[in-house]
Amino acid sequence: MTPSSDTLLDGTHTVLTPEYVEFRFTLAGVYSRFLAWLLDALIVGFTTMVVLLVFQVGMAAFPGFASALGIVVYFLVDWGYGIALETAWAGQTVGKRVMSLRVIQESGVRIGFYHAALRNLARVVDRLPLLYLVGGSVALASRSHQRLGDLLAGTIVVRERHLKVPSALETRGEEGLLADPLFVSRVKRLSTEERELVLSAALRREELRLEARLTLFSALGARLQDSLAMEKPAHLSDEKWTLLVAAALLPAPGARPGRPASGPRSTSPGPRSPSTTSAYPR
Structure with a gap:
């Protein structure tokens, strides 16, 4: 860099x-x-x-x-x-x-x-x-x-660095999980330290070397499963799992400032994919 x-x-x-x-x-x-x-x-x-x-x-x-x-x-x-x-x-x-x-x-x-x-x-x-x-x-x-x-x-x-949310945080294809009330509610209960860690890692991941990036998201993925008391869906990588948590922390498009968001709106109509409807509570 x-x-x-x-x-x-x-x-x-x-x-x-x-x-x-x-x-x-x-x-x-x-x-x-x-x-x-x-x-x-x-x-x-x-x-x-x-x-x-x-x-x-x-x-x-x-x-x-x-x-x-x-x-x-x-x-x-x-x-x-x-x-x-x-x-x-x-x-x-x-x-x-x-x-x-x-x-x-x-x-x-x-x-x-x-x-x-x-x-x-x-x-x-x-x-x-x-x-x-x-x-x-x-x-x-x-x-x-x-x-x-x-x-x-x-x-x-x-x-202060004015970082823009990367397009990868749009998490297309995972709208079902982001619309799951259980997943979103548990994400909202994360501590301030955990929120800052997740968002910082998501926004700055492109600055990291590949080995450091894999190590970081592996540790974050395991920690988030413990904090959320939810198993990571098998088809998701640790980085994708962390990015979904980060996306759930961000305001929904068009949401009023200061009001809690219920999760990003779906960008494509139609039924949800069965594999992405929810993460499974432990």
Whole structure:
């Protein structure tokens, strides 16, 4: 696989899965992170100003208290903004979303409240003495472009890849299994970690060498049979089985955003093939 220009400029972070398959993430550069922070800082500053205006009448008689309250409100908004959005948006703020950046754990999975809180509370040190001089210097010296908050929380900032769903996920010929309510309901009960693993493997499988690809999908196929408590149909390969699970996780064509899908619609009329009507529960 030929490295892209952004990969060469920003560097990569490699994650080795338990199946010994490598996933590579393009690290965000200091410049793109600074632009994202600048946009977030403008939002935080504007929000702080609005909050202070609400208390303007009460603070007018106490100018000293007003200054102290302004500092407190700014830090509360600054911390709350970063922690709340990075937790709710899986590692993104408005600035990061605009710049297509995302905070993830070093292991390659999404961050939670604990990681978001640690990296944002550490901004007090990172922004010293001015404009993130400490954090920027540490990020430049770090191989993974991590500021102090990232080192403390075990996180990295990566460029988000906009991957299109491959045509292979259309899973033509297997509409009967995708329309099986039992199969779809069990797929929907997969854990967040399992969903991310299945979708990531399905979307990035073309990047893997043949041996690694076979090893990965063999392990995933066995794990999914255990998680779903269903036997894989004999005519399906491990990769095809995993792709069917991935297809069941994706919204149906024409489904409204935010509403659960009942499975992809059939692309061809007529009776179902007996061999694809369902997977058999154990």
